[in-house]
Amino acid sequence: MYKELTIAQRTIMTPGPVEAHPAVLQAMTNRILGQFDPNFLAIMDEVKEMIKQPFGTKNKEAFAIDGTSRAGLEAALIALIEPGDKVLIPAYGRFAFLLGEICERAQAQVKYVEKEWTAPFAPAEVIKEIDAFQPKIVAMVHGETANGQMQPLAEIGQYCRAKDIFFVVDMVATYGGVALSVDDWCVDLAIAGTQKCLSVPSGLSLVTYNERVEAVLNARYQKELGLSKTDRNKRHIMSNYLDLSQLQRYWNTERINHHTEATSMIYALHEGLRMLLNEGLDAAYQRHLTNEGALVAGLEAMGLSIYGEKATKMPTVTPIFIPEGVDGEAVREEMLHSFGVEIASSFGDLKGKIWRIGNMGYSSRKENILHVLAALEGALLYQQAPISAGKALIAALNYYQKTT
Amino acid sequence: MYKELTIAQRTIMTPGPVEAHPAVLQAMTNRILGQFDPNFLAIMDEVKEMIKQPFGTKNKEAFAIDGTSRAGLEAALIALIEPGDKVLIPAYGRFAFLLGEICERAQAQVKYVEKEWTAPFAPAEVIKEIDAFQPKIVAMVHGETANGQMQPLAEIGQYCRAKDIFFVVDMVATYGGVALSVDDWCVDLAIAGTQKCLSVPSGLSLVTYNERVEAVLNARYQKELGLSKTDRNKRHIMSNYLDLSQLQRYWNTERINHHTEATSMIYALHEGLRMLLNEGLDAAYQRHLTNEGALVAGLEAMGLSIYGEKATKMPTVTPIFIPEGVDGEAVREEMLHSFGVEIASSFGDLKGKIWRIGNMGYSSRKENILHVLAALEGALLYQQAPISAGKALIAALNYYQKTT
Numbered sequence: 001m002y003k004e005l006t007i008a009q010r011t012i013m014t015p016g017p018v019e020a021h022p023a024v025l026q027a028m029t030n031r032i033l034g035q036f037d038p039n040f041l042a043i044m045d046e047v048k049e050m051i052k053q054p055f056g057t058k059n060k061e062a063f064a065i066d067g068t069s070r071a072g073l074e075a076a077l078i079a080l081i082e083p084g085d086k087v088l089i090p091a092y093g094r095f096a097f098l099l100g101e102i103c104e105r106a107q108a109q110v111k112y113v114e115k116e117w118t119a120p121f122a123p124a125e126v127i128k129e130i131d132a133f134q135p136k137i138v139a140m141v142h143g144e145t146a147n148g149q150m151q152p153l154a155e156i157g158q159y160c161r162a163k164d165i166f167f168v169v170d171m172v173a174t175y176g177g178v179a180l181s182v183d184d185w186c187v188d189l190a191i192a193g194t195q196k197c198l199s200v201p202s203g204l205s206l207v208t209y210n211e212r213v214e215a216v217l218n219a220r221y222q223k224e225l226g227l228s229k230t231d232r233n234k235r236h237i238m239s240n241y242l243d244l245s246q247l248q249r250y251w252n253t254e255r256i257n258h259h260t261e262a263t264s265m266i267y268a269l270h271e272g273l274r275m276l277l278n279e280g281l282d283a284a285y286q287r288h289l290t291n292e293g294a295l296v297a298g299l300e301a302m303g304l305s306i307y308g309e310k311a312t313k314m315p316t317v318t319p320i321f322i323p324e325g326v327d328g329e330a331v332r333e334e335m336l337h338s339f340g341v342e343i344a345s346s347f348g349d350l351k352g353k354i355w356r357i358g359n360m361g362y363s364s365r366k367e368n369i370l371h372v373l374a375a376l377e378g379a380l381l382y383q384q385a386p387i388s389a390g391k392a393l394i395a396a397l398n399y400y401q402k403t404t
Numbered sequence: 405m406y407k408e409l410t411i412a413q414r415t416i417m418t419p420g421p422v423e424a425h426p427a428v429l430q431a432m433t434n435r436i437l438g439q440f441d442p443n444f445l446a447i448m449d450e451v452k453e454m455i456k457q458p459f460g461t462k463n464k465e466a467f468a469i470d471g472t473s474r475a476g477l478e479a480a481l482i483a484l485i486e487p488g489d490k491v492l493i494p495a496y497g498r499f500a501f502l503l504g505e506i507c508e509r510a511q512a513q514v515k516y517v518e519k520e521w522t523a524p525f526a527p528a529e530v531i532k533e534i535d536a537f538q539p540k541i542v543a544m545v546h547g548e549t550a551n552g553q554m555q556p557l558a559e560i561g562q563y564c565r566a567k568d569i570f571f572v573v574d575m576v577a578t579y580g581g582v583a584l585s586v587d588d589w590c591v592d593l594a595i596a597g598t599q600k601c602l603s604v605p606s607g608l609s610l611v612t613y614n615e616r617v618e619a620v621l622n623a624r625y626q627k628e629l630g631l632s633k634t635d636r637n638k639r640h641i642m643s644n645y646l647d648l649s650q651l652q653r654y655w656n657t658e659r660i661n662h663h664t665e666a667t668s669m670i671y672a673l674h675e676g677l678r679m680l681l682n683e684g685l686d687a688a689y690q691r692h693l694t695n696e697g698a699l700v701a702g703l704e705a706m707g708l709s710i711y712g713e714k715a716t717k718m719p720t721v722t723p724i725f726i727p728e729g730v731d732g733e734a735v736r737e738e739m740l741h742s743f744g745v746e747i748a749s750s751f752g753d754l755k756g757k758i759w760r761i762g763n764m765g766y767s768s769r770k771e772n773i774l775h776v777l778a779a780l781e782g783a784l785l786y787q788q789a790p791i792s793a794g795k796a797l798i799a800a801l802n803y804y805q806k807t808t
Contacts, residue, residue, distance in 0.1 A: 001682070005674055007435050007671070010436075016664060017664050017667055020436050025434075028432035031429075032423055032424050033412065034414065037412070037740070066475070067663075068663040068665075068666060069663070070644065070645050070663050071471065074644060094630045095630065097629040097630035100629050101628045101629040101630065101644050102644050105641075105642055193664075201436060201668035201669070202439075202664040202665060224505045225501040226499065226502045226751065236509065238510075240509055241472075241474050259473070260597075260599055262605060263421055263599075263605045263607075264429075264432060264605035264668075271409060336441070347630065347661070348630070
């Protein structure tokens with residue numbers, strides 16, 4: 001016999017998934033509505049409008065995809081890519097290679113520009129590569145959770161627009177936690193997730209795109225066989241499930257029968273967006289900055305060093321060098337099992353070298369910052385690591401007092 | 405300012421999404437756990453085992469995909485299909501063409517065998533077509549929600565196995581409501597959903613497959629670029645998000661970093677499966693049969709006719725001819741808006757000709773059967789349709805008394 005779920009109490013300070021907002025968890029207890037019930041369609045329409053605000057866009061199109069963030073990334077890229085298309089991917093962290101993996105599988109011709117992960121690109125470097133490669137698409141990550149760095153986008157976007165190149169940006173780790181300006185930055189297609197700064201469980205991704213992308217979608221639209229045997233289109237998108245040209249017609253007034261919308265997750269998304277907009281976007285961004293400041297003050301007071309360029313550091317992720325001689329995984333396990341506090345390791349070359357502390361959405365709260373500092377200090381001291389004891393919490397509290 | 409969600413009270417008697425089990429809705433209020441938290445991994449492991457039981461399989465592999473049912477269908481088909489592969493699709497309803505749409509997009513060479521939607525195929529008809537076309541894959545729908553018919557699978561599956569052909573079956577509309585025998589029927593790869601007889605919200609799909617399929621997945625596995633730059637494989641699956649060879653390694657002890665699992669939906673799935681197994685599979689199937697019997701007795705007493713062959717009718721969907729002169733959509737709207745009861749229309753040639761009443765999962769309850777009969781009778785009488793008044797509820801109640 002299987003037993004009832006018992007879920008441990010955790011303070012989640014990873015770069016996602018993070019703690020869901022209590023109003024979001026509550027929303028999921030609502031009864032199911034039929035997917036074409038007018039009550040449900042009204043909720044979808046509100047969600048559409050709310051999604052646009054953290055993106056900083058007046059685009060007509062914005063909606064959710066029933067899949068985790070990488071479902072949105074794949075839907076976005078395969079919407080634009082036809083076999084042989086050239087895609088430029090400037091990579092200053094791990095997730096650029098996920099974009100590349102998706103593009104390669106869509107049979108694009110991909111060129112990577114690589115650099116040290118300690119900082120993003122100077123826009124001029126990317127522009128030089130655009131001139132050399134002449135891509136159809138430039139795909140980038142706005143905030144790299146793997147290393148905590150954030151790419152300035154405006155100049156690159158404006159250059160792409162002038163050259164009629166599509167600019168696709170992964171905003172999964174910044175949406176809701178950092179001010180975004182999709183329109184001003186000339187981002188044609190932007191993708192976000194729910195499990196980070198929105199404080200909604202993982203399971204949906206969010207997209208928005210402009211008329212340049214819509215024109216491509218209209219040219220590639222193929223109504224599916226079960227609904228029409230005549231509307232065939234040789235340029236159709238390679239996936240049915242992740243076909244933005246169909247999804248758009250499910251979310252707009254045409255309401256074609258595509259998938260069965262993930263009812264409870266849409267309830268959750270509605271409430272997550274509503275909580276964020278009620279707090280006020282500027283207030284939410286400031287909250288993330290304040291909590292980041294306190295966290296960094298505490299970590300540095302402990303004697304730990306932050307990885308990467310400070311000027312381009314994401315407020316939502318703080319990567320920390322694991323002190324020499326310390327077993328990073330043993331510390332993480334002590335924190336999880338004894339303190340109930342979760343922090344993250346990293347990927348690739350940074351695996352074993354840094355920890356990452358998230359500061360996202362509902363997890364970005366004063367008490368969580370203090371919990372994570374206390375647990376990290378405790379676990380390090382228990383391992384006899386050479387850190388300054390008794391300084392971190394005072395530094396963080398002083399920071400809060402100074403700024404709030 | 406956006407207002408709090410207000411969800412109407414509905415009795416959902418469509419073929420999905422249906423009412424979620426209260427224990428399932430409650431489960432989603434649990435706190436988030438990190439995706440690699442041992443507590444969460446233990447839940448995933450239990451889910452894996454529980455998924456197998458309604459499928460009737462001892463397969464090693466069974467897991468959930470973070471997407472609605474058609475995400476599972478697409479993942480299943482693209483796992484096996486390489487460009488040019490021959491796929492035979494016997495179609496006795498609408499959803500066979502969704503399988504075809506997916507196969508065509510995966511560049512398969514698809515042959516459809518079509519027939520009247522009133523009944524499924526005699527196995528011999530399909531076997532004849534297999535001999536003629538010599539496909540690599542036969543893909544079929546077990547229960548067609550569009551027309552309420554159900555395909556006998558054992559003979560076809562055994563023939564495919566003998567000929568070393570892959571047999572892929574969509575069990576979305578029967579899983580949890582009808583006894584399934586994936587192993588005995590020689591189904592190599594089966595797909596189900598959550599929003600029908602499992603009484604879990606839409607948003608996940610379930611798959612199980614045997615060692616024949618696993619061998620293909622092992623031959624096609626490509627570790628993604630963000631995790632390894634060397635493990636390239638020319639035969640890789642065309643999608644990253646829906647790549648079963650990666651998803652398997654996320655769900656098993658290898659635990660590769662693929663997507664961020666949809667935490668709350670997995671909690672919901674755990675509880676939905678647990679409720680079903682606690683009730684007992686045989687008891688649940690009998691409940692669906694009893695409620696179907698009462699529904700049909702009531703409808704026939706009202707003077708309505710059931711569409712399609714009775715011997716092969718699904719217990720979980722009842723298609724009814726709309727009486728001549730009656731505006732089917734007006735009746736559905738009256739039922740929804742005045743009675744709060746939802747039933748479905750249909751697709752293709754059956755649009756405007758039949759209604760469909762679902763009888764699935766938590767919605768398959770005596771009070772719901774009585775509600776839907778009362779509401780349908782009321783809406784029809786209000787439209788002055790020529791039906792027998794005052795008979796339906798008595799017939800249903802007599803049926804219950806006789807059988808329980």
